[in-house]
Amino acid sequence: MIANQIRGHQLILEMLDRSLSRSRLPHALLFVGDAGIGKKRVAQHLAQCLFCQQTPVDQLVCCNECNSCKQMAAGTHPDLISVECPPDKAVLPLSLIIGKDEQRGREGICYEMSLRPMLGDRRIAIIDDADKMNAESANALLKTLEEPSANYLMILIANELDAILPTIRSRCQSIRFGHLSDDDVAELLIEQQLVDFDDRATQVARLAEGSLSTARQLLDESLEELRVNITRQLIKKPFQPQVFAQSVIQAIDDIGGETATQRKTAKWIIKFCADFYHQAIQYAANYDLESHSEQIRQFVAGFSDEAEERIEKIGNLLDRMILTEEQISQNATITLCIESLSEDLRKIQKS
Numbered sequence: 613m614i615a616n617q618i619r620g621h622q623l624i625l626e627m628l629d630r631s632l633s634r635s636r637l638p639h640a641l642l643f644v645g646d647a648g649i650g651k652k653r654v655a656q657h658l659a660q661c662l663f664c665q666q667t668p669v670d671q672l673v674c675c676n677e678c679n680s681c682k683q684m685a686a687g688t689h690p691d692l693i694s695v696e697c698p699p700d701k702a703v704l705p706l707s708l709i710i711g712k713d714e715q716r717g718r719e720g721i722c723y724e725m726s727l728r729p730m731l732g733d734r735r736i737a738i739i740d741d742a743d744k745m746n747a748e749s750a751n752a753l754l755k756t757l758e759e760p761s762a763n764y765l766m767i768l769i770a771n772e773l774d775a776i777l778p779t780i781r782s783r784c785q786s787i788r789f790g791h792l793s794d795d796d797v798a799e800l801l802i803e804q805q806l807v808d809f810d811d812r813a814t815q816v817a818r819l820a821e822g823s824l825s826t827a828r829q830l831l832d833e834s835l836e837e838l839r840v841n842i843t844r845q846l847i848k849k850p851f852q853p854q855v856f857a858q859s860v861i862q863a864i865d866d867i868g869g870e871t872a873t874q875r876k877t878a879k880w881i882i883k884f885c886a887d888f889y890h891q892a893i894q895y896a897a898n899y900d901l902e903s904h905s906e907q908i909r910q911f912v913a914g915f916s917d918e919a920e921e922r923i924e925k926i927g928n929l930l931d932r933m934i935l936t937e938e939q940i941s942q943n944a945t946i947t948l949c950i951e952s953l954s955e956d957l958r959k960i961q962k963s
């Protein structure tokens with residue numbers, strides 16, 4: 613893996629590089645930040661740079677050509693131990709930390725980290741989903757963390773810092789990761805061939821809130837279909853509040869699932885609407901005229917000719933949408949939220 617494949621996080625890379633050059637890299641790091649922003653990628657890059665046989669160990673660089681680098685690329689490096697929570701489990705299994713019942717103490721991260729390096733001069737563990745460890749796992753891991761040795765590095769990765777036991781936290785150096793920029797997400801979508809066109813990548817990235825995994829969710833066909841349908845309702849002239857409310861509520865019902873899933877769908881719908889209005893404002897303000905869709909043009913054309921007035925109206929629509937997003941996040945009843953939203957959207961457009 614080469615550093616230019618890592619998007620964003622430049623300051624973190626520089627900080628790691630400085631720690632290496634001063635030989636001050638702690639024996640345990642805790643990478644914290646939202647899902648899908650590249651924490652694991654940085655952890656793997658750090659490991660590869662430390663393992664690389666061709667580059668100095670006091671710099672965050674790797675050659676991508678030596679035996680170690682090739683094994684890292686293939687995921688077969690014998691000194692890297694990587695664990696994560698299986699997708700069907702809510703808790704990181706204890707067996708990954710200290711081995712299965714019959715193999716207790718003879719496998720798992722703690723055992724692996726007590727072994728001598730096989731290829732290079734250290735062993736490195738990457739524990740993804742560290743915030744999904746229960747107290748038993750955390751306490752088992754603590755023992756290993758309490759006996760730091762020069763030839764090991766542990767990198768814990770977590771979305772939520774609060775979910776990590778304070779005893780673990782205090783033994784790791786925490787590094788907080790920020791979101792990716794929209795451009796980084798768009799470029800990653802193209803690079804990883806998840807999206808074919810720049811326009812689509814930009815559109816998805818805008819909604820992804822700096823997270824590649826959120827962007828991936830957005831590529832789901834049913835969500836995209838939903839976005840298209842909802843946009844169709846938004847541009848109707850005159851706006852029809854009942855039809856809008858019904859189709860939103862129906863869409864949430866269709867996607868189904870538990871209340872939490874329905875709330876998530878509702879949030880997506882509101883996000884789609886807010887994004888639509890946001891683009892409409894930009895277009896109405898004569899900003900970036902080329903990149904807007906025919907639907908946006910049509911929608912804006914339906915307002916007064918007076919630029920200031922139409923920007924104000926669309927701004928009010930956007931504000932109303934943001935208020936709904938807040939209400940839904942605060943667990944308000946979805947149906948009521950949507951119904952009152954629809955009526956207000958009508959009033960704003962008619963005023």
Ligand SMILES: [Zn+2]
Pocket residue numbers: 663664665666667674675676677678679680681682
């Ligand atoms: Zn190398």
